[in-house]
Amino acid sequence: MTTSDTAHHDKNRVLRTRDDAEGYVASVCFKHGPPRLAGVELEWLVHQAATPAAPLDPTMLRTALGPYAPTSLDPGSPARALPGGSLVTVEPGGQVELASPPLAPFGTLVRTVIADSTVLHDRLAAHGLAVSPSAADAVRPARRVLDLPRYRAMEHRFDRIGAWGRSGMCSTAAVQVCLDAGEKAEIGRRWDAVHALGPVLIAAFANSPVLHGRRTGWKSSRLAAWLALDPQRTAPPPPSSGDPAAAWARRVLDTELLCVRRADGRWDAPPGVTFAAWIRGDAALPGPPTVADLEYHISTLFPPVRPRGHLEIRYVDAQPGRRWALPAAVLAAVLSDAEVRDRARDACEPALGRWISAARYGLADRVLQRSAVTVFELALSALAPLEAPSWLVGELTVALERGVRRGLCPADRVRPAPGPPAAGSTAHTGGTSPAGPADVPEEARA
Structure with missing residues (x-):
């Protein structure tokens, strides 16, 4: 985000070799420069206020968004930016997304x-x-609102x-938190x-224990x-292989x-x-x-962190109200200083690779909980230069003292959904893992 791409690549240039394609991916997905700017992409599930279980009416959504509606929802829309420069998009199920401009310092972004x-x-x-x-x-059961070729192909x-x-x-x-990739030697x-x-x-901010009418486990x-x-x-x-650009390029291809x-x-x-x-x-x-074609293909990969010139960090659950700023602040603060970053990385060493455990157990996984305490403490120690508003510092402190230190995440405060699963739901709701066996030993949860 810090370096503009001044080279005007010919989008119609034919790619004839793997090396050519990998070289292009590595050159555009990691931009070098001082880490300064931050941005966010915030998604919200939208429902009718009076009848939350009713299907979302795309006409109602289009009218509500008015001149800010994206052309994917309203082809005739001017798709204006919001007053602060943020753009509005709509996801397949009608989720509304706000994409901020990259800004500094972090307090200005917040x-x-x-607003x-x-x-x-x-x-x-x-x-x-x-x-x-x-x-x-x-x-509600899953229901696609946008009928576009991309989303039909994804669904199939x-x-x-x-x-x-x-x-x-x-x-x-x-x-989703967007941060500069950083100087070449630091990437x-x-x-x-x-x-x-x-x-x-993921464990500290897990906020989705109920899906389609029942707790999923x-x-x-x-x-x-x-x-x-x-x-x-x-x-x-x-x-990491030590060269994330090359590794990402291979994965894309x-x-x-x-x-x-x-x-x-x-x-x-065609499959395969x-x-x-x-x-x-x-x-x-x-x-x-x-x-x-290659750039479009890149847009169809959804890993926890996606390089797009900057780093698009995609792994945190949506949060209520203004609390989206808490995970954004932790990431921005920890990544703002090389010494703090490395100390946080060391604190997370025992928890490396525990993606599934984080999603399943949250901070009930004590390995993750111990790492989270240190990460939150480091983030709070590094927030001052980012000019974060005082309320954010206060709420992050409360999240540490009343949540993280106690092994609690937002999901632990969600009441069970009443009634049976929504009609038409096809998602897994049982206790078996959809992504592999649980990777947390019993003693880690003690």
């Missing part, structure tokens, strides 16, 4: 996003719509894999740090769904195509075909792929 989200939520409320405080739809692919795809697409919401350390922090922050049903819906596309990476854009609107990709196979000509696809 104030800007709160923009207030405008957005006031518009929704004026038209009888409300946003959920949870990261998963506790009442995910349906072939299992039952979690529609839930992940249509019934979940996240806090590997920052990449390792944001992944080491992943299980700890997971503190973060949202992450459980995403890890299971298409693992090659959503799984965290293996331990070796991931199967989710969709192939065609003029007739039929975007389904990777982008590398398309370059080799091993599949019956239109022509060799172009740079534009």
Whole structure:
């Protein structure tokens, strides 16, 4: 985010070799520069305020968003930015997303996003719509609102894999934090740090124990769904090879195509075909792929951290009200200082790789809980230079003292949903893991 891409790449340039494609991915996905800016992408599940269990009416949503509606929902919309510069998008199930501009210092980002989200939520409320405080739809079955070729192709692919795809697409919401990739010499350390922090922050902010009408057995049903819906596309990476750009480029080329854009609107990709196979000509696809095709393919990978020039950190559940600022503050503070970052990374060492345990048990996993205490303490020690508002420092302190130190996350305060599962629900709701066996030993939870 700190360095603008001044090179005007020819989007129609044909990619004829794997090396050419990997070189392009590595060059555009990790931009070098001083780590200064931060941004957020906030998603909210939207429902009718008077009847939360009713299906969302896209016409009602389009009217509520008015001139801020994205063209995916209203092709004739001017798609204006909110007063602070944030853009509004809509996810497949009608989730509304606010994407902030990159800003510094962090306190400016918080104030800007709160003002923009207030405008957005006031518009929704004026038209009888409300946003959920949870990261998963506790009442309604998964239902796709946007009928676009991309989402039809996603749905078809995910349906072939299992039952979690529609839930992940249509019934979940996240806090995504965007930070600069950093100076070239530091990128590997920052990449390792944001992944080491992943299980700890997932556990600390897990906020989706109820999905489609019943408790799933997971503190973060949202992450459980995403890890299971298409693992090659959503799984965290293996331990760093020391060159995250090269490793990411290989992963992009070796991931199967989710969709192939065609003029007739039929975007389904042939099963089992990777982008590398398309370059080799091993599949019956239109022509060799172009740079534009590669960029679109990158947009169909959804790992916990996605490099997009900056680092798009995608693993935290949506939070109620202004509490989205808490996980954003922890990440921004810890990553703002190299010494603090490295101490946080060391504190997370015992919890490395505990993604599934974090989603299932939250801070009841005592390994994660002990790491979280240190991470929160380090974040609070580093917040002052970021000019965070005093209320945020106060709420983060309360979250540490009344939540993290006690082994509690937001999911532990969610009351059970009344009544049976919503009609038509197909998501997993039992105690078996959708993403592999639970990886927390009994003694770690003692």
